[in-house]
Amino acid sequence: MLAGGAWLVWAQFGLPWIRLVDHRVVKAPLMTLNWKEFSAELEMHRDSEGNQWTRFVRFSAECPICSGKIELLPGKPEHRLPLVGRCAESPHAHVYSFDRTQLTGYYIGPKLQMKS
Numbered sequence: 001m002l003a004g005g006a007w008l009v010w011a012q013f014g015l016p017w018i019r020l021v022d023h024r025v026v027k028a029p030l031m032t033l034n035w036k037e038f039s040a041e042l043e044m045h046r047d048s049e050g051n052q053w054t055r056f057v058r059f060s061a062e063c064p065i066c067s068g069k070i071e072l073l074p075g076k077p078e079h080r081l082p083l084v085g086r087c088a089e090s091p092h093a094h095v096y097s098f099d100r101t102q103l104t105g106y107y108i109g110p111k112l113q114m115k116s
């Protein structure tokens with residue numbers, strides 16, 4: 001019980017901040033979000049004067065394949081990237097990389113079949 005509680009505190013308050021330094025962008029811990037928010041990201045951002053900011057952001061895009069909504073989600077288990085863009089309509093087929101600084105990404109899902 002105690003160990004489980006300690007793990008929960010660590011997973012919600014400790015780990016995301018350590019990952020943030022490494023990955024620059026992580027999923028925001030659920031406890032830091034408003035109850036109406038389901039998903040958001042924490043981003044370490046450096047402005048033009050070189051000041052570091054940590055901010056809440058929400059990245060989303062329209063899926064170019066099916067025009068569903070793409071959100072950032074963990075890349076595991078099938079991708080090496082910590083965060084990937086996953087389409088709400090097809091989260092395991094329509095998968096995209098994400099470049100935080102350029103706000104771009106490319107398709108990294110399973111090989112596309114050409115319709116004949």
Ligand SMILES: [Zn+2]
Binds near residue numbers: 066088
């Ligand atoms: Zn899609």
